[in-house]
Amino acid sequence: MYKMAFISSYIALNAHPGQFVHIKVPYDNSLLLRRPISIHDVHPQTGRVEIAYRVVGKGTRILSRMNAGQIIDVLGPLGKGFTISREIKSAIVIGGGCGVAPLKFLVRCLKEGGGAVTALLGFRNREAVYELDEFERFSDQLFITTDDGSLGSKGLVTQALEKELRKHLPDVMFACGPVPMLKVVQRLAKEYSVPCQISLEERMGCGIGGCLVCSCAIRTSDGDFEYKRVCQDGPVFWSQEVLLDEAALEC
Ligand SMILES: Cc1cc2nc3c(=O)[nH]c(=O)nc-3n(C[C@H](O)[C@H](O)[C@H](O)COP(=O)(O)OP(=O)(O)OC[C@H]3O[C@@H](n4cnc5c(N)ncnc54)[C@H](O)[C@@H]3O)c2cc1C
Numbered sequence: 001m002y003k004m005a006f007i008s009s010y011i012a013l014n015a016h017p018g019q020f021v022h023i024k025v026p027y028d029n030s031l032l033l034r035r036p037i038s039i040h041d042v043h044p045q046t047g048r049v050e051i052a053y054r055v056v057g058k059g060t061r062i063l064s065r066m067n068a069g070q071i072i073d074v075l076g077p078l079g080k081g082f083t084i085s086r087e088i089k090s091a092i093v094i095g096g097g098c099g100v101a102p103l104k105f106l107v108r109c110l111k112e113g114g115g116a117v118t119a120l121l122g123f124r125n126r127e128a129v130y131e132l133d134e135f136e137r138f139s140d141q142l143f144i145t146t147d148d149g150s151l152g153s154k155g156l157v158t159q160a161l162e163k164e165l166r167k168h169l170p171d172v173m174f175a176c177g178p179v180p181m182l183k184v185v186q187r188l189a190k191e192y193s194v195p196c197q198i199s200l201e202e203r204m205g206c207g208i209g210g211c212l213v214c215s216c217a218i219r220t221s222d223g224d225f226e227y228k229r230v231c232q233d234g235p236v237f238w239s240q241e242v243l244l245d246e247a248a249l250e251c
């Protein structure tokens, strides 16, 4: 994981947890499409905007090699982030891998709004863990799970979630991570009747609602479904609305 900060007063003042920026990869004109990266945190007083990302391909590799002082072309803040309010007295925040990145901004805002926050973060191993001190600072309770048990409890973050739900039910849950994790969170939210918002990741083209590359299936009130755009209608949706299981679309 790499962390990068850039200065944009506009983004720092207007961003909301769960929103993302769309970054033009510099120095390689063959990479036409911008790369979507969640806003990790903002500092409105200084205009500092932070992102945290994993290097998975050419675009993120080029970003990881940029030096301080270079200029970056960024669109944002984009998308619809998490719905939060001062009414939230207790929240559980669940993150997996790269999906932990947007949750720091969320956890900080929930804490500043007076809510009690339990953060459950899952990683592959100890080396993959990042920003632990920041989550410790803003969470009332923090549980870490790793697949190999090298830090925190051994197992999946969703197992920790189920344990926590047996002890107490929060007003709301928020989750971001890989689809298999989101599917379990979605099922548990339904089983325990806790409202839950999940942040989706889809491949993106324009990032601003024009190309429909990022469509996802959303349940409608009449039991059917419609396609919505992750970049503009999301990336955050109420979990009961989202059809994560493609098999469900064939029904
Ligand atoms: C709304 C949103 C927020 C995101 N926030 C973050 C973040 O905070 N931190 C982070 O590390 N990543 C985040 N991602 C994923 C990130 O956009 C991709 O990893 C990045 O675009 C890859 O670019 P690349 O040129 O390095 O790789 P590419 O060469 O484009 O792709 C390399 C590999 O990554 C996969 N990949 C590319 N884009 C995505 C995607 N959108 N979702 C899943 N897999 C992808 C490809 O299938 C391929 O296997 C986010 C994606 C979305 C849609």
Ligand code: FES
Pocket: 203, 204, 205, 206, 207, 208, 209, 210, 211, 212, 213, 214, 215, 229, 230, 231, 232
């Ligand atoms: S990426 Fe173009 S509509 Fe969402």
